[in-house]
Structures are given as structure tokens and as C-alpha cells.
Amino acid sequence: MTIESILGAIVIGAVIGALGRLFLPGRQPIGWILTIVVGIVAALIGTAIAQVMGVATTDGIDWIELVMQVVLAVVGVGIVAGLKRGSRV
Template identity: 90%
Template sequence: MTIESILGAIVIGAVIGALGRLLLPGRQPIGWILTIVVGIVAALVGTAIAQVLGVATTPGIDWIELVMQVVLAVIGVGVVAGIRGRSGG
């Protein structure tokens, strides 16, 4: 794993996490670091699901894969916000 791939994962995770957070209505009691972590996990899981489902990899933007990643980020942010909200942290 190179430094470029790590930085790329952080940037993509930040974008995916931010989109998930913006699409989730209301205020979420989680910080941006946790949002980025949720975004990275959502991006990785979304890519894995897209590969299992046979979504074709295209030279441009893979819109179906991107939608899967953002939906997973919305779910992930909601779950983390719910857990953090209940625990008071």
C-alpha cells in the first residue's frame, strides 16, 4: 500500500462521508474525523458489493458504485450518530 493510495482513500472517504452526512436529515452528533472514517468504510464496502454484483468498471465515474457508497455512508453516519447520541458522547 503506497502513500498515494492511503491519501486517495482518505480523500475519497472524506467526500463519501460528507455526502452521506449532508443527505442525512437533521444534526448528527459526530465529528468530521468519524465522518471520514465512516466514508472510508462505506467506500470500501460499496466497492466490494459492486464487484460482487458484477457492476462493470468503466473508464469514467462508476455512478452505480458511487450511489452504493453514498447510501452506505448515509446508513453508516445514521448508525454512528444514533449510537453516539444514545451514549451521550
Template identity: 85%
Template sequence: MTIASILGAIVIGAVIGAIGRLLLPGRQAIGWVLTVVVGIVAALIGTAIAQVLGVATTDGIDWIELAMQIVLAVIGVGLVAGMKRSSV
């Protein structure tokens, strides 16, 4: 992995995590670091699922892959916020 690919994963993870957090109703008591981590994990899992389904390599923007990543980020932010809330 190069520095550029690591930075790219962090930026994409931050964007995916932020979108997921914005779409989840209510207040989430997690910080921005956890949001980025959830976004990175959601982006990786969403890409893997899209590759298995054969929708990851299209011309232009991969809307189906992006939608999968955002849905996974919403689920991930909800799970992490729920776990954090129950541990407090």
C-alpha cells in the first residue's frame, strides 16, 4: 500500500461514514474517529460485496456500490452508537 492509497481510504471512509451518520436519525454519541473507522470498514465491505455481485466495475460512478457502502455505514454507525450507549 502506498501513502496515497491509505490517505484515499481515510478520505473515502470519512465521507462514507459522515453520510451514514447524517442519514441515521437521532443523535449518535460517537466521535469523528469512530465515524471514519466505520466508514472505512463499510467502504471495504461494500466494495467486496459489489465485486462478488459483479457491479463494481462499470463505466463512470458505481452507484450500486456506493449505495451499498452508505447502507453499511448507516448500519455500522447505528451498531457502534448502540454499543457505546449500552456500555455507558
């Protein structure tokens, strides 16, 4: 892994995580670092699912893959926010 690929994963994870929080209604009690981590995981899983499903890689933006990643980020942010909310006493 190069530094460029690590920085790229962080940037893409931040964007995907932010979109996940944006599309999830209500307030989420998680910080921005956790949002980036959820976004990175969602981006990796979304890419893997898209490859298994045979979604063609295009020269431009892969919209189907992007939608999968954002949906996974919404689910991930919701789960993490629910766990964080439930752990408060």
C-alpha cells in the first residue's frame, strides 16, 4: 500500500461517510473520525459487492457502485449511532 492509496481511502471514506450521515434522518451521536471509518468500510464492502455482482467498471463515475457504498454507509452510520446511543446511561 502506498501513501496515495491510504490517503485516497481516507478521502473517499470521508465523502461516503458524510453522505451516509446526510441521508440518515435525525441527529447521530458519533464523531467525524467514526464517520470516516464507517465510510471507509462501506466503500470497501460496496466495491466488493459491485465486483461480485459484475458491475462494469467505467471510465467515469460508477454510479451503481457509488449508490451501493452510500446505502451501506447509511446502514453503518445508523447501526453505529444506535449502538452509541444505547451505551449511554
